Amino acid sequence: MYTTTICPYCVRAKMLLKKKGVEYEELHIEGNRELMREMLERSRRRTVPQIFIDDYHVGGYDDLAELNAFGKLDPLLGLEPHEEPDITQEEPDIT
Numbered sequence: 817m818y819t820t821t822i823c824p825y826c827v828r829a830k831m832l833l834k835k836k837g838v839e840y841e842e843l844h845i846e847g848n849r850e851l852m853r854e855m856l857e858r859s860r861r862r863t864v865p866q867i868f869i870d871d872y873h874v875g876g877y878d879d880l881a882e883l884n885a886f887g888k889l890d891p892l893l894g895l896e897p898h899e900e901p902d903i904t905q906e907e908p909d910i911t
Contacts, residue, residue, distance in 0.1 A: 818851065820844065829867060845864065865877055
């Protein structure tokens with residue numbers, strides 16, 4: 817994950833990954849022209865964070881959060897899918 821120290825979206829991305837128990841590599845681009853050039857080449861974007869899972873370019877925090885909301889992040893991270901409770905089932909009649 818390419819980041820800067822004062823980026824609030826970087827903080828959110830790191831919090832989401834920590835919550836999932838995932839380790840990540842943080843590459844601070846501020847003051848490092850080579851890392852910035854690398855990020856631009858790999859992502860074609862100038863904003864941070866730029867998140868990669870292996871060689872897959874996720875994008876920024878909003879992209880990461882969207883993958884998570886639609887249940888697509890865990891498989892990318894190699895995490896076991898967790899089952900959501902089925903709220904469409906009717907509750908038994910207890911009269």
